[in-house]
Amino acid sequence: MCLGIPGQITELMDEHEHLARVDVSGVGRVVNIGLLEDERLQPGDWVLIHVGFAMSKIDEEEAQLALASLQMMGAAYTDEVQALLSSGSAFDARPGRSA
Amino acid sequence: MKFVDEYRDPAAARALVAHIDHLAGDDHFKFMEVCGGHTHTIYRHGIEHVLPSTVELVHGPGCPVCVIPMGRVDDAIALAETPGVIFTSFGDMMRVPGSNGTLLGAKARGADVRFVYSPLDALRIASENPDREVIFFAVGFETTAPSTAVTLLRARALGVRNFRVFCNHVTIVPPIKAILDSPDLRLDGFLGPGHVSTVVGNRPYRFVPAQYGKPLVTAGFEPLDILQAIAMLLTQIREGRCEVENQYTRVVRDEGNPRALAVLAEVFELRPHFEWRGLGFISQSALKLRPEFAELDAELHYAVPGVRVADPKACQCGEVLKGVIKPWECKVFGTACTPETPIGTCMVSSEGACAAYYNFGRLHREAAVTLGRTR
Numbered sequence: 493m494c495l496g497i498p499g500q501i502t503e504l505m506d507e508h509e510h511l512a513r514v515d516v517s518g519v520g521r522v523v524n525i526g527l528l529e530d531e532r533l534q535p536g537d538w539v540l541i542h543v544g545f546a547m548s549k550i551d552e553e554e555a556q557l558a559l560a561s562l563q564m565m566g567a568a569y570t571d572e573v574q575a576l577l578s579s580g581s582a583f584d585a586r587p588g589r590s591a
Numbered sequence: 592m593k594f595v596d597e598y599r600d601p602a603a604a605r606a607l608v609a610h611i612d613h614l615a616g617d618d619h620f621k622f623m624e625v626c627g628g629h630t631h632t633i634y635r636h637g638i639e640h641v642l643p644s645t646v647e648l649v650h651g652p653g654c655p656v657c658v659i660p661m662g663r664v665d666d667a668i669a670l671a672e673t674p675g676v677i678f679t680s681f682g683d684m685m686r687v688p689g690s691n692g693t694l695l696g697a698k699a700r701g702a703d704v705r706f707v708y709s710p711l712d713a714l715r716i717a718s719e720n721p722d723r724e725v726i727f728f729a730v731g732f733e734t735t736a737p738s739t740a741v742t743l744l745r746a747r748a749l750g751v752r753n754f755r756v757f758c759n760h761v762t763i764v765p766p767i768k769a770i771l772d773s774p775d776l777r778l779d780g781f782l783g784p785g786h787v788s789t790v791v792g793n794r795p796y797r798f799v800p801a802q803y804g805k806p807l808v809t810a811g812f813e814p815l816d817i818l819q820a821i822a823m824l825l826t827q828i829r830e831g832r833c834e835v836e837n838q839y840t841r842v843v844r845d846e847g848n849p850r851a852l853a854v855l856a857e858v859f860e861l862r863p864h865f866e867w868r869g870l871g872f873i874s875q876s877a878l879k880l881r882p883e884f885a886e887l888d889a890e891l892h893y894a895v896p897g898v899r900v901a902d903p904k905a906c907q908c909g910e911v912l913k914g915v916i917k918p919w920e921c922k923v924f925g926t927a928c929t930p931e932t933p934i935g936t937c938m939v940s941s942e943g944a945c946a947a948y949y950n951f952g953r954l955h956r957e958a959a960v961t962l963g964r965t966r
Binding site for chain 2: 545551553578
């Protein structure tokens with residue numbers, strides 16, 4: 493849970509809810525970017541994601557490094573990526589809405 | 592993969608190792624890497640065996656799953672077995688043994704225990720199951736605590752009344768201080784944690800050089816990051832400096848993430864004391880919900896046993912977490928205690944020193960023994 497998963501922002505979705513769509517290894521997922529509000533994130537920016545939240549803005553170089561580390565680290569970390577990718581509509585908690 | 596190659600370039604690594612060897616000279620240095628992610632990199636890439644014998648790395652307490660004491664796991668299981676409750680947890684915590692089994696065991700006995708990736712997943716489960724009570728098992732350092740804080744703010748804003756948090760968040764500075772105060776271990780400096788520092792920044796570590804006279808260098812997770820941070824520590828020592836430096840400037844800023852810190856301060860306050868596996872009770876080392884969030888606090892809402900449970904006698908996770916022994920020096924390592932059937936927490940989490948060593952490090956060490964290069 494401490495190793496961040498790198499993702500590239502593809503779409504800012506809901507400004508009020510701080511949601512953005514990110515691309516993680518070619519799969520699109522929604523994450524919360526509220527903790528990086530001061531960074532004024534834009535599509536194309538890279539972020540490190542921890543438990544569904546973008547926690548730091550990074551550059552492409554760091555994103556590649558983090559991704560390569562994840563790929564090397566075996567099942568525990570591929571599980572983490574898989575968990576992010578499969579958590580689906582997790583990032584909007586209101587009933588009846590899926591993000 | 593241009594960038595990756597740069598950070599794993601064998602020639603650059605050899606040059607750094609030669610530089611480290613030169614800086615260390617004939618003296619012996621012992622540095623602690625605080626963060627479990629660093630431990631993983633060190634074992635994964637066999638860094639211990641490329642370093643000169645004058646530089647020793649010891650593993651620290653920065654594995655959030657590893658430091659949760661057995662009593663808190665028992666509390667979690669008791670909460671999970673409360674009728675009507677859906678208990679949600681990160682996957683890592685599901686296999687951590689309490690005194691009477693694991694959360695997975697409770698699930699097998701019929702408790703509704705669900706794996707979640709994010710606290711927001713738990714909140715969604717609460718929204719979708721208004722007739723059930725949902726508890727989130729919150730663990731982790733400042734890397735994950737802001738996510739729990741945001742989730743709690745959101746639960747309050749949405750008026751979700753069947754969601755509560757069993758809070759076990761811990762903070763990074765007090766265990767570093769506890770280790771510095773411990774007579775068991777003489778250290779010459781620290782590799783500071785990478786991702787925790789993206790939240791807290793580098794300033795909280797200033798007491799390490801100021802009060803204890805030890806340098807600290809916040810480090811990244813690539814093999815060359817670790818080697819470079821070691822060289823920076825030795826350079827400080829050789830130049831007579833002692834300060835907090837940042838090797839991981841690609842990600843970590845001195846001021847951390849101010850918004851995450853603000854959310855933490857809004858939702859959490861420090862507990863007077865909290866038990867850490869192996870380190871015992873450390874004052875002001877963990878977070879609990881502020882009184883304004885009492886309605887969302889599982890510990891206040893349910894009868895939590897709260898019984899302190901001693902670690903199993905055979906398990907030496909405590910000594911491993913304090914850096915007093917190496918994983919392979921534990922009596923049950925690799926025999927009774929393996930990643931498949933862990934006795935202690937350090938064998939459960941992929942960030943735990945024992946699991947990292949079991950999965951990767953021992954191969955390097957066995958190779959080194961074969962080549963006559965062990966220590």
